[in-house]
Amino acid sequence: MGTVAAHGLRKSFGKVQALDGVTLDVPDGSFFVVLGPSGAGKTTTLRAIAGLDKLDAGSVHLDGRDATGDTPAARDLAMVFQSYALYPRHTVYENIASPLRARRCSSSEIAAAVEQMSSLLHIERLLQRRPAQLSGGEMQRVALARALVRRPRAFLMDEPLTNLDLKLRVEMRTELTRIHRSLGATFVYVTNDQVEALSMADQVAILKEGKVQQVGTPTEVYERPANQWVAGFVGSPPISLLACRAEGDRLVGAAGWTLPRPHWTTAEDGQGLLLGLRAEDLSVEQRGNASLSGELYGLEPLGDRTVVDVRVGTEILKVKARPTVTGTPGERLLVTVDLDRAHLFDAGTGLSLSEAGR
Amino acid sequence: MAVSVDEAVSTGPARDHTPPARRLGGRGRSVLEVTLLTVLAVVMLFPVLWMIETSIKENRDVYAIPAKLFDFKVTLAHYKDVFVDPDGGRSALSVSFLNSVVVAGVSTVLATVLGVPAAWAYSRFAVKAKKDQLFFILSTRFMPPVVVVIPIFLMYRQVGLIDNKLGLILIYAAFNVPFTIWMMKGFVDEVPAEYEDAAMLDGYTRLQAFRRFTLPLLMPGIAATAVFALIFSWNEFVFATFLTSSDSVRTAPPAIAGLIGGTTTDWGLVAAASVVFALPVLVFAYLVRKHLIAGVTLGAVRR
Numbered sequence: 001m002g003t004v005a006a007h008g009l010r011k012s013f014g015k016v017q018a019l020d021g022v023t024l025d026v027p028d029g030s031f032f033v034v035l036g037p038s039g040a041g042k043t044t045t046l047r048a049i050a051g052l053d054k055l056d057a058g059s060v061h062l063d064g065r066d067a068t069g070d071t072p073a074a075r076d077l078a079m080v081f082q083s084y085a086l087y088p089r090h091t092v093y094e095n096i097a098s099p100l101r102a103r104r105c106s107s108s109e110i111a112a113a114v115e116q117m118s119s120l121l122h123i124e125r126l127l128q129r130r131p132a133q134l135s136g137g138e139m140q141r142v143a144l145a146r147a148l149v150r151r152p153r154a155f156l157m158d159e160p161l162t163n164l165d166l167k168l169r170v171e172m173r174t175e176l177t178r179i180h181r182s183l184g185a186t187f188v189y190v191t192n193d194q195v196e197a198l199s200m201a202d203q204v205a206i207l208k209e210g211k212v213q214q215v216g217t218p219t220e221v222y223e224r225p226a227n228q229w230v231a232g233f234v235g236s237p238p239i240s241l242l243a244c245r246a247e248g249d250r251l252v253g254a255a256g257w258t259l260p261r262p263h264w265t266t267a268e269d270g271q272g273l274l275l276g277l278r279a280e281d282l283s284v285e286q287r288g289n290a291s292l293s294g295e296l297y298g299l300e301p302l303g304d305r306t307v308v309d310v311r312v313g314t315e316i317l318k319v320k321a322r323p324t325v326t327g328t329p330g331e332r333l334l335v336t337v338d339l340d341r342a343h344l345f346d347a348g349t350g351l352s353l354s355e356a357g358r
Numbered sequence: 359m360a361v362s363v364d365e366a367v368s369t370g371p372a373r374d375h376t377p378p379a380r381r382l383g384g385r386g387r388s389v390l391e392v393t394l395l396t397v398l399a400v401v402m403l404f405p406v407l408w409m410i411e412t413s414i415k416e417n418r419d420v421y422a423i424p425a426k427l428f429d430f431k432v433t434l435a436h437y438k439d440v441f442v443d444p445d446g447g448r449s450a451l452s453v454s455f456l457n458s459v460v461v462a463g464v465s466t467v468l469a470t471v472l473g474v475p476a477a478w479a480y481s482r483f484a485v486k487a488k489k490d491q492l493f494f495i496l497s498t499r500f501m502p503p504v505v506v507v508i509p510i511f512l513m514y515r516q517v518g519l520i521d522n523k524l525g526l527i528l529i530y531a532a533f534n535v536p537f538t539i540w541m542m543k544g545f546v547d548e549v550p551a552e553y554e555d556a557a558m559l560d561g562y563t564r565l566q567a568f569r570r571f572t573l574p575l576l577m578p579g580i581a582a583t584a585v586f587a588l589i590f591s592w593n594e595f596v597f598a599t600f601l602t603s604s605d606s607v608r609t610a611p612p613a614i615a616g617l618i619g620g621t622t623t624d625w626g627l628v629a630a631a632s633v634v635f636a637l638p639v640l641v642f643a644y645l646v647r648k649h650l651i652a653g654v655t656l657g658a659v660r661r
């Protein structure tokens with residue numbers, strides 16, 4: 001068992017409202033990712049679950065039992081700190097052994113567990129070193145080992161892969177997902193990297209300024225963003241947003257363009273709207289069911305694809321294209337739109353105006 | 359006695375002036391610089407030199423006019439007089455040295471044991487009006503001891519702590535606790551709180567986390583702070599003079615001061631006693647000098 005439920009967490013630091021009513025329900029055995037930009041309150045949320053900080057309001061239930069007042073030790077959780085927090089005076093071996101020592105395991109048990117963890121994370125060579133003699137990536141793996149060496153109720157991980165180079169990060173992503181699956185344990189995993197979130201998560205909670213914006217599977221969050229901000233935050237290149245209004249059977253852009261009005265929206269006539277278009281739902285190579293005209297603004301070759309920036313009025317559309325695409329800035333272009341996959345948001349509140357069952 | 363107390367302080371600055379000059383290189387030093395340094399060295403070091411010289415001169419040479427700088431007879435008789443009574447027993451001075459060791463040692467241990475956990479608490483926990491409390495604690499150090507010596511004398515008389523080593527220990531600890539809290543709060547602030555957080559998640563209690571993971575990192579800071587507290591207690595003169603009177607309780611500073619005056623002053627004895635008094639602090643500071651430096655640059659030690 002290992003469910004983690006946080007309800008209505010509130011925490012302020014002076015004038016900063018770090019957590020403004022955060023509610024998360026982490027099912028047993030799931031890989032639950034908390035995704036948000038820097039300063040969103042991700043670390044604060046984890047620390048609240050771990051019982052390291054006093055909350056202004058809210059409760060934490062572990063395995064269905066109220067643990068709000070419990071000490072960190074009593075909660076039986078393991079955490080990877082964003083800053084690693086490796087004990088500087090202790091060797092890597094002693095760092096990894098620490099959770100077992102605290103729980104009075106025998107030294108043969110400890111030796112076996114440390115050996116297993118260190119071979120899993122490829123740090124056997126480092127066991128006799130001290131944290132000061134490690135690179136950032138090595139420290140991060142030691143911190144992971146210290147958390148994974150025990151079988152707690154749940155693992156809390158605060159951006160455990162951010163300091164690794166890209167290759168190692170991708171490797172460790174796969175490795176962590178594998179570890180998660182083989183342990184069947186609950187992971188609460190914090191990151192500001194949406195690729196990490198989308199590729200690893202069973203469920204994602206998107207956090208901004210201490211408020212949960214949306215909770216759902218990676219697909220749900222990507223395909224049906226609850227609001228304009230989530231749409232903009234998830235996905236790369238970021239979604240293009242065009243200001244427009246609904247008029248009869250048409251959408252009229254602030255820049256003068258018109259598109260057919262989608263049937264799946266609850267938008268009303270005259271309402272200020274934002275049309276959200278993802279780069280892969282746009283094309284400069286004739287595809288889709290409607291079109292916008294603009295001029296070529298720039299090309300971003302990314303190897304496997306090229307992102308074409310097209311200026312429509314004063315707004316920029318990011319369009320995904322084949323890597324072979326060419327053009328000169330200022331050139332007129334017709335961008336075809338897959339309107340069935342587009343999104344509409346209220347320009348004022350930012351909330352999605354797509355019908356639920358679409 | 360004024361010589362002995364100043365001495366412990368004066369050698370420091372005099373020595374500190376040499377390294378920067380050396381760093382500039384021989385040629386870089388201006389005549390003015392050399393002159394100033396020489397004058398400073400003479401002014402600072404001469405009393406110390408004179409004290410040491412007097413302590414090993416025969417009495418005839420001590421009182422000789424003109425003073426003999428070099429060609430005097432060396433004797434260790436004054437040092438013997440410091441420790442051994444003319445009748446053969448222990449001298450009153452040696453008892454006062456022992457008292458000084460006990461009073462300074464115990465009061466320093468007391469101040470450290472009370473001050474370090476307090477500093478940790480101030481650093482780690484949200485305490486109401488923390489800044490005001492810390493300022494209040496510091497403010498007890500603003501006033502010179504002389505200001506409070508009379509009220510303390512009266513209070514001590516009521517509770518029977520006059521002419522009592524415990525009385526001195528308590529007052530020195532009381533003066534050193536605020537100092538310890540302030541020094542140590544800085545050192546604790548330097549140690550990331552996340553070591554304790556991580557330890558608590560490992561399964562330790564908060565106190566265990568402090569003892570096992572933070573305290574070892576604080577040792578250089580504690581050593582530095584304790585040395586300063588020890589020097590304060592060792593050198594303290596005002597309270598010792600007012601609050602003690604009998605030979606069996608007196609600490610060394612008033613005991614040495616007591617040698618001066620009367621019909622004749624045995625300057626050789628005064629000088630020898632002063633040297634003996636100054637030595638322990640110098641030796642101790644020298645032994646823990648690594649910690650003192652590490653204490654000042656704790657950041658470099660940490661990671």
Ligand SMILES: Nc1ncnc2c1ncn2[C@@H]1O[C@H](COP(=O)(O)OP(=O)(O)OP(=O)(O)O)[C@@H](O)[C@H]1O
Nearest residue numbers: 013016018036037038039040041042043044045192
């Ligand atoms: N101890 C503190 N004192 C004051 N403000 C704090 C403290 N801890 C966090 N904050 C503030 O609370 C907000 C949330 O911080 P938090 O560390 O949870 O962000 P985060 O989502 O983890 O960001 P990052 O991705 O940069 O780690 C920030 O605005 C931060 O400045």
Ligand SMILES: [Mg+2]
Nearest residue numbers: 042043082158
């Ligand atoms: Mg963080």
